[in-house]
Amino acid sequence: MTTTPADAAVTQAIRPQSALSEPGVAPVGDRSSGWRRRLAYLVLIGYALLMFLPFTWTVITSFKTQADSVRLTFIPNPVSLRGWENAFTELDPAIPVLFANSLGIAIAVTVSNLVLGSMAGYAFARLRFPGREFLFLLVLATMMIPDPLRLVPVYQILRSVGLLGGDLQYVGVVVVLAIAAPSIFLLRQYFMSIPIALEEAAKLDGAGFFTTFWRIMLPLATPALAAVAILQFQGSWNGFFWPLIILTERNNATLPIGLVLFQDTYSTRWPELMAVVVIATLPILLLYLFFQRYFVEGIAAAGVKG
Amino acid sequence: MADAGRVRRPSPFGAGSERRSELIAAYALIAIPIALFLVLNIGSILYALYISFWEWTTRPREIIGIANYQEILSDRVFQRSVTNTIYYAALVVPLQMALGLFLAVVVNQKIRGQTFFRAAFYFPAIASSAAITVLFIFIMSPGGLFNEVRSLLGLNPVFQLLGFGPEHNWVGNSSTALNSIILLNAWTTSGTMMLFYLSFLQTISREVYEAAAIDGAGPWQAFWKITFPLLKPGHYFVATVSVIGALQLFDQAIIAGGSGGEPANSLTTMVLYLYREAIREFHFGYAAAVGIILFVIIFGATLVQRRLFGQAPSW
Numbered sequence: 068m069t070t071t072p073a074d075a076a077v078t079q080a081i082r083p084q085s086a087l088s089e090p091g092v093a094p095v096g097d098r099s100s101g102w103r104r105r106l107a108y109l110v111l112i113g114y115a116l117l118m119f120l121p122f123t124w125t126v127i128t129s130f131k132t133q134a135d136s137v138r139l140t141f142i143p144n145p146v147s148l149r150g151w152e153n154a155f156t157e158l159d160p161a162i163p164v165l166f167a168n169s170l171g172i173a174i175a176v177t178v179s180n181l182v183l184g185s186m187a188g189y190a191f192a193r194l195r196f197p198g199r200e201f202l203f204l205l206v207l208a209t210m211m212i213p214d215p216l217r218l219v220p221v222y223q224i225l226r227s228v229g230l231l232g233g234d235l236q237y238v239g240v241v242v243v244l245a246i247a248a249p250s251i252f253l254l255r256q257y258f259m260s261i262p263i264a265l266e267e268a269a270k271l272d273g274a275g276f277f278t279t280f281w282r283i284m285l286p287l288a289t290p291a292l293a294a295v296a297i298l299q300f301q302g303s304w305n306g307f308f309w310p311l312i313i314l315t316e317r318n319n320a321t322l323p324i325g326l327v328l329f330q331d332t333y334s335t336r337w338p339e340l341m342a343v344v345v346i347a348t349l350p351i352l353l354l355y356l357f358f359q360r361y362f363v364e365g366i367a368a369a370g371v372k373g
Numbered sequence: 374m375a376d377a378g379r380v381r382r383p384s385p386f387g388a389g390s391e392r393r394s395e396l397i398a399a400y401a402l403i404a405i406p407i408a409l410f411l412v413l414n415i416g417s418i419l420y421a422l423y424i425s426f427w428e429w430t431t432r433p434r435e436i437i438g439i440a441n442y443q444e445i446l447s448d449r450v451f452q453r454s455v456t457n458t459i460y461y462a463a464l465v466v467p468l469q470m471a472l473g474l475f476l477a478v479v480v481n482q483k484i485r486g487q488t489f490f491r492a493a494f495y496f497p498a499i500a501s502s503a504a505i506t507v508l509f510i511f512i513m514s515p516g517g518l519f520n521e522v523r524s525l526l527g528l529n530p531v532f533q534l535l536g537f538g539p540e541h542n543w544v545g546n547s548s549t550a551l552n553s554i555i556l557l558n559a560w561t562t563s564g565t566m567m568l569f570y571l572s573f574l575q576t577i578s579r580e581v582y583e584a585a586a587i588d589g590a591g592p593w594q595a596f597w598k599i600t601f602p603l604l605k606p607g608h609y610f611v612a613t614v615s616v617i618g619a620l621q622l623f624d625q626a627i628i629a630g631g632s633g634g635e636p637a638n639s640l641t642t643m644v645l646y647l648y649r650e651a652i653r654e655f656h657f658g659y660a661a662a663v664g665i666i667l668f669v670i671i672f673g674a675t676l677v678q679r680r681l682f683g684q685a686p687s688w
Contacts, residue, residue, distance in 0.1 A: 103592075107479060111486075114476070115493035118564075122500075124518055125508050137516030139525065183406045190402035194395055202407060209414040213621055213671055215644040216664040219424055219657050220417035243413060246406045276398040305501030307624045312652060323503030327628050330507050337511055344504045355499050359492050362499065363568060 122348070129341040136337040150338025154346075158329055158339070160318050162346060165325040168237075168314075169304055169347075172321060175241045176303040177296050180250040184295055185288065187246075188254025189280050193266070203255075210248045214308055222312060231313065239313045244303055250295045257291035258284060290361075297361040301351055322347040418668075421661045429658035441662035451663070453638050454646040455670075461555060461642065462619035462674075468559040469615050470608070473566025478600065480567065481574050491571075495564035502624035509557045510629055513543035544629045547639040554625050554640065562618075566611055573607030574600070609682040616674050620667070623648065643667050 128136050129150050131143040155162055190196070191203050221243060225231050230239035261284065269279045285292070310321045320328065326343050333339055355362055425441055428434045445451050476494050480487060497505065512518045520540060523532060529539050543553045577600065585595050623644040626634060632649050634641030641649075647667065651660035 104484070107482060107484060111479060111484070111490050115490060118493050118496050121497075121508055121512060121518075124512065128511070137514075137521075139518070139521035186402040187406045190399045194399035194402070196396050196399035199399075202403065205415065206406070206410060209410050212414050212418060213617070213664075213668060215621055215623070215647050216421055216668045217413065217417045218647060219651050219661040219664060220420035221413055222651065223420070223424065223657065224412065224417070242409070246409055248410075251406060276395065280402075301499065305503075307502050311627075312648075323501045326503045326507055330510070330628065331631070335514070340507055341511065344508050347504045348500045351499050351501075355492075355496070363491070363495065 125341045125344050125348075128337055129345055131338050133336065133338060136341075147338070150336075151342045153336075154339045154342040158325075158333075158343070160320055160325060160328075162325075162343065164318060165320055165322045166346065168319060169321040169323075170350075172237065172240055172244075172306075172310070173300050173304040175237075176244045177299045179241065179245040180247060180299040181292055181296055183246040184250030184254050185285060185292065186280075187251045189258050189284055191251065191255045192258035193263075193284075194276070206248050206251050218312060225313065231315070233316065234319070236314050236316055236319050240309055243309050243313070244306070247299065247302075250299065253295055253298075254288060254291050257288050261287050293358070294361045297354060297358055301354065301362070304351060421664050424658055425662035425665050427658040429661070430655050433658075437658070441659045442666070445659065445662055445666065450638060450641060451643075451646055454634075454641045454643045457551060457634075457639070457641060458620055458622060458643045461551060461622055462616060464552075465555045465558055465619050466612065466615045468555070469562050469566050470611055472559060472563035473611060474570050474604075476563060476567040477570035477574055478596065481571060491567070494567055497561045498564045500561075503628060505561055506557065506625045506628040509553075509625075510544050513553055514545075515540040515542045519543065545636060547636040550630065550636060550639045554622070554629060557625060558619075558622075562615075566615065569611050569614070570604070570607055573604055573610070577603050605682060609678065612682070613675060613678055616678065617671055620671050620674060643670075 127141060127143060130146050130148070132145065132147045132149060135143060135145075135147075187206075191199065191206075222231070225239045225243075229235060230242065265283055265287070266279050269283050274282065304321075305323060306321070307323050310324050311327075314320055314324060317328075322343070326340075326347055329340060329343060424433075426436055426438055428437045428440075480491050480494070484490070500508075514520075523529060524539055532539075532541070537549075541549070543549045581599055581603070582595060585599055590598065621644050622642045626640040626642045626645050627648065630636070630640030630645075632645070632653055634645050634649075643663065644667065647660050647663040650656045650663060
């Protein structure tokens with residue numbers, strides 16, 4: 068395969084010496100006097116504030132009383148835990164149930180993508196077999212298929228194998244999300260960048276394909292595995308389309324689906340709703356704070372999915 | 374290269390029985406993903422096409438040829454959903470691209486706190502569509518932050534001139550619902566578009582700018598004469614990703630407008646219409662045909678862009 072800009076963006080992004088983590092700097096403006104720089108900072112800071120403001124507002128509102136929630140005050144008066152209390156006691160399905168559903172599905176989807184993605188990525192990167200190029204193209208082609216087109220057929224397939232009822236709905240969602248083309252693509256690109264000599268050394272020591280894969284290649288691919296893990300965890304934690312269609316049992320809902328259910332029932336009980344928004348966003352926010360690099364790295368590969 | 378002496382290097386593993394075990398290993402490693410893709414992706418297109426020729430409610434009833442397609446194309450609500458979707462895409466795509474490019478160029482300058490700003494601009498993209506839409510509905514509600522702030526800034530007379538009262542319900546009013554969603558998605562995706570543009574900006578070599586500076590080009594000229602044209606592959610990539618995403622608007626529409634795309638179908642997009650027909654009405658044959666039409670439109674849009682930018686897709 069020839070290297071394409073998308074390829075390049077991915078491989079470049081995922082290397083330890085990532086261009087994105089050490090941005091090249093355009094020299095334009097080097098000699099410019101201070102005013103342009105100051106203007107730039109003003110725009111940057113202003114825009115950054117605009118990015119954070121809505122979330123800050125969410126957190127503030129969750130600690131307000133119902134009456135206070137529609138006032139323009141940045142300090143809740145009085146500070147109230149009512150919204151949080153109600154969110155945990157009144158809402159049905161209960162928040163812990165939604166949280167557990169979201170977490171279980173996100174972990175299953177992430178692990179599945181790591182296992183299946185690294186296996187297939189390794190095969191496509193290193194092993195020779197008839198149909199390799201064609202099958203890899205087929206994998207990439209799946210990124211061009213819009214999910215809505217798959218709604219009816221996938222729904223019918225899941226129904227015919229009985230994965231649309233009861234707790235088997237969990238299985239249905241995980242099967243649909245079990246492997247995404249970007250996971251294979253990212254890992255394949257990374258495996259291809261690892262020097263082949265390392266494998267030959269292992270081979271001389273008598274290691275087979277699986278040992279080489281497990282002992283040599285996988286540990287070396289940690290950065291790519293981390294990028295895939297973050298990408299898939301975030302994607303499935305935030306996922307909306309397939310959970311909405313498959314998880315129709317009320318108690319199987321994930322946090323995003325539950326939030327929409329609540330929005331229907333509690334339309335203007337803002338403190339409660341904002342508390343749920345905080346709960347639904349916090350885990351990803353924490354991941355973002357600690358693993359920001361990997362978020363940025365996975366995006367180029369997932370980009371095609373929009 | 375250390376390997377130059379070797380005549381041929383088919384794989385790190387030798388020939389003969391090892392070759393056979395390589396084949397077995399390869400097919401074993403790709404078996405599950407390929408099977409899933411064949412059934413749930415490639416196969417599902419064909420299956421959707423098949424279903425679309427049927428009158429298929431809770432179960433298949435009879436083959437009716439292209440009747441579903443005829444009915445869809447003459448349906449007023451479907452037409453409305455196409456208009457809504459295209460209107461949305463036509464506005465949100467340029468907005469996303471312009472914002473993304475602007476942020477990327479600004480962040481790419483020699484500034485302090487680059488990493489922080491990049492992280493901050495990408496921040497809205499990390500939350501789920503459900504969380505961010507509910508939050509947005511709150512902010513744009515009659516007593517919400519947006520209305521309060523514009524009142525505080527003394528902007529109400531301006532909004533009054535445009536026909537919006539002080540307690541305007543932005544997402545709940547049919548004249549402003551879709552425009553509000555455009556604003557929302559331009560805001561949340563600008564960070565993603567910025568990251569795409571950044572990775573393309575970094576492929577432009579410094580020498581080009583240095584040469585231009587020697588020729589006396591200012592930063593404004595350098596941007597329009599060098600950066601913008603050299604970013605052509607970037608524009609193509611970002612535009613394609615953005616259009617494909619925009620034509621599939623669903624989450625924000627159904628969260629803000631319910632499955633009816635309220636108020637008055639102002640938020641009924643093509644995908645929402647498909648969802649409604651399939652999941653709410655059990656018109657599976659009909660909905661499958663909507664899916665095929667959607668696919669054709671997306672595919673057509675991609676081809677038009679390829680023409681426009683004169684370049685083959687890069688993936």
